[in-house]
Amino acid sequence: MLAGARRAVVFTGSGVSAESGVPTFRGAGGLWREYRAEDLATPGAFARNPRLVWEWYAWRRDLVMRCAPNAAHLALARWMAASEAVTLITQNVDDLHERACEQGGAAVPPTRLIRLHGSLFEVRCTGCGWSGGYRGPISAESEVTLPQCDRCGGLLRPGVVWFGEELPEDALNRAIAVAGSSEACLVVGTSGAVYPAAGVVHAAAAAGAAIVVVDPGETAFDGIAAVKLSGRAAEVLPGILPL
Ligand code: OAD
Numbered sequence: 001m002l003a004g005a006r007r008a009v010v011f012t013g014s015g016v017s018a019e020s021g022v023p024t025f026r027g028a029g030g031l032w033r034e035y036r037a038e039d040l041a042t043p044g045a046f047a048r049n050p051r052l053v054w055e056w057y058a059w060r061r062d063l064v065m066r067c068a069p070n071a072a073h074l075a076l077a078r079w080m081a082a083s084e085a086v087t088l089i090t091q092n093v094d095d096l097h098e099r100a101c102e103q104g105g106a107a108v109p110p111t112r113l114i115r116l117h118g119s120l121f122e123v124r125c126t127g128c129g130w131s132g133g134y135r136g137p138i139s140a141e142s143e144v145t146l147p148q149c150d151r152c153g154g155l156l157r158p159g160v161v162w163f164g165e166e167l168p169e170d171a172l173n174r175a176i177a178v179a180g181s182s183e184a185c186l187v188v189g190t191s192g193a194v195y196p197a198a199g200v201v202h203a204a205a206a207a208g209a210a211i212v213v214v215d216p217g218e219t220a221f222d223g224i225a226a227v228k229l230s231g232r233a234a235e236v237l238p239g240i241l242p243l
Contacts, residue, residue: 001184001210001212002184002240002242003242005182005209006183007182007184008086008087008183008185009178009179009186009200009204010088010188011185011187011190012076012089013091013188013189013190013192014091014189015189016072016076016233017096018232019070019072019232020067020069020094022063022096025191041162042162042163043162043165050146050157051140051142052140054158057138057158057160058138058140061121064094064120067096069096069099069100070096072233073097073100074238076097076100077106078104078241080112084112087111087113087114087178088112089114090115090117091190091197093115093117093119093160095121097113114174116161116167116200117160118159118160118161118168119160121135122159122160123156123157123158124156124158124159125157127149127155128149128151130149134159167196167197175200176203179201179204179209180203180204180207181207182207183208183210184210185201186212187201187212187213187219188214188237189214192220198220198221201224202224210227211224211226212225212226212229212240213227214229214231214236214240216230216232
């Protein structure tokens with residue numbers, strides 16, 4: 001199914017990074033101190049306590065920086081380098097797909113790697129709206145040490161989509177369009193619980209694409225999958241991608 005598709009999309013969630021050591025959202029290890037992601041990743045949480053939210057993001061950035069792409073990221077990067085027919089759409093805010101592509105020596109154009117939920121390594125100004133990449137240190141010692149905008153001095157916030165916020169319109173539209181003209185959709189490591197991102201898979205299914213799910217647990221897509229492979233991404237993907 002994957003080899004025969006003239007256009008294919010890959011839709012990934014936090015499970016694809018689990019074997020790199022990044023905790024999934026709803027699985028064990030998804031807690032930081034006593035907080036759940038749903039309690040910290042909201043505009044209200046940031047308004048109430050920006051220091052706490054930045055501290056959490058600083059911890060997650062450090063964690064991801066110490067992790068490396070696993071065999072699943074690397075197999076997907078090889079497939080993308082081998083075939084221009086493949087577009088990867090991720091809900092993840094880590095940078096492990098990009099790093100896998102770089103390690104493979106193939107610069108994948110941004111049009112073929114669509115991020116729906118932003119990135120841990122981007123920031124946005126709460127004052128003037130400027131946004132860009134940021135990999136520098138973060139000190140959440142006090143409100144005045146938090147990252148500030150070079151342009152207007154406003155407070156910077158993480159460049160990720162929080163609960164209750166809109167997804168970047170351009171990225172979502174491109175994702176739905178490419179999924180809606182695909183012949184195969186490989187879904188890896190996502191429970192499918194979060195919309196509108198999960199709508200990407202339904203757009204592919206509505207277009208007649210074969211849905212292939214790789215996940216050791218139950219997912220919301222199991223009922224529409226042509227094939228469900230109940231296994232871990234890093235074990236399954238290297239064996240099934242048409243390379
Ligand atoms: P979830 O925690 O909901 O789902 C993770 C999925 O990964 C589950 O289905 C697990 O069974 C599966 N999984 C665990 N280990 C795996 C492995 N080794 N290989 C493959 N799969 C594995 O996380 P997401 O579906 O990513 O949104 O969550 C979607 C969105 O919800 C996130 O992007 C985030 C969150 O709210 C935002 O931050 C906006």
